[in-house]
C-alpha cells in the first residue's frame with residue numbers, strides 16, 4: 001500500500017466511521033486544537049507531504065499507550081540515577097524545538113502530554129524555531145532545558161550559536177530525529193554543548209521506530225513495527241541491503257491499519273547483533289529513496305539520484321550542514337546556514353567535488369553557486385530536505 005492510494009480512500013481505510021476525512025482535515029486546520037482529541041477519542045496528526053501528498057494519521061488510546069511505553073522504556077537514559085530520583089521527570093526540563101504551529105507528530109505528542117499531565121507542563125515545552133534567532137536564544141535561556149529534542153539541522157545551528165557565545169544554555173542531552181544525523185553533525189553538536197547526542201528514527205506512520213543504543217546504533221522496535229526493505233518490484237532484498245524503499249507494518253495502530261506500507265525511506269537491517277546485547281535488530285537509515293533531479297541541457301535531461309549528490313557533498317566533512325537546491329535544469333545552489341572562513345573554504349571544496357562528479361556524469365555544463373549563512377528552506381513541519389529538486393518538490 002502507499003500513501004496516495006490510502007489517503008484517496010481514507011474513509012474506507014479507517015476502522016471507525018466517526019473518522020470522516022472532511023471533519024478530520026477541518027480539525028487539523030485549527031492550531032488551538034493541537035494535542036487535543038478528535039471526537040473525544042482520537043489523536044490526530046498530519047504529515048507535511050512526502051511525494052506531494054499530505055497524510056493524516058489517527059491513533060486511539062491503545063496505540064498511544066504503546067508509543068508511550070516504547071518512549072519510556074527503550075529510549076536510552078545516559079544518567080539512570082537522575083531517572084531514579086525523578087521517575088516521572090517532574091523536575092526535568094525538556095525543550096522540543098520545531099514547527100509548533102501545525103498538527104505534526106512531535107508537537108502533537110508534547111502538547112498531548114502537557115494536557116494529560118498538567119504537573120508536567122513546566123517540565124516540557126515546545127519552542128518554535130520560526131522566531132528570529134535572538135528571540136529563540138532568549139526563550140531557551142529562560143527555560144534552561146536539561147534536554148533539547150530537535151532536528152539535526154536545528155541542533156547544528158544551535159551548536160554554532162553556542163560556540164559563538166550567543167546561546168547561554170548547557171543541556172546535558174540532545175535528542176535528534178526527523179532528519180539524517182551524520183557523524184560530522186554529531187561531533188559538532190556534542191563538542192559545542194559538551195553533551196551527549198542521542199538519535200532516534202520515526203515517521204508519522206509510526207512514531208518511535210528505532211532508538212539509539214550506547215554504541216550509537218539504531219535498534220528497531222521490531223516487536224511493534226515490521227520493516228521490510230524491498231526492491232522496485234516490492235520483492236525482499238537480501239539482509240544487510242537497503243533496497244529501493246521499505247515496507248512498514250504498524251502492529252500498534254488498529255484504527256488506521258498500516259500494513260506493508262511504502263514508507264519511502266531506504267533502510268537496511270543488519271545481519272549481525274550489536275555489541276550492546278540488545279536483541280532488537282540494528283537498522284541503518286539511508287534517507288529518502290524517490291528523490292531524483294533531472295539535470296542537463298535540452299538534448300536530454302538525465303536523472304541524477306539525490307542520494308548520490310548528497311553523498312558527494314558529505315565527503316567534505318567540515319561542511320557539517322548544507323542544502324542543495326536545484327534552481328534550473330543546469331544550475332544548483334549549495335547553501336549552508338553556517339558561516340566563517342573555515343566554512344567558506346569547505347564550501348569551495350564541496351563545489352569542486354560536486355562539479356567534478358557532475359562532469360563525470362556527462363551532463364553538460366552545470367553551474368554550482370555557493371552561499372554561506374543562508375537560512376535553509378524548510379518544509380511546513382520545519383524539516384530540511386538536504387536536496388530539493390526543480391521544479392521544487394514538496395517537503396516531507
Ligand SMILES: [Zn+2]
Pocket residue numbers: 213214215217219274275276277278
Ligand atoms: Zn546496540
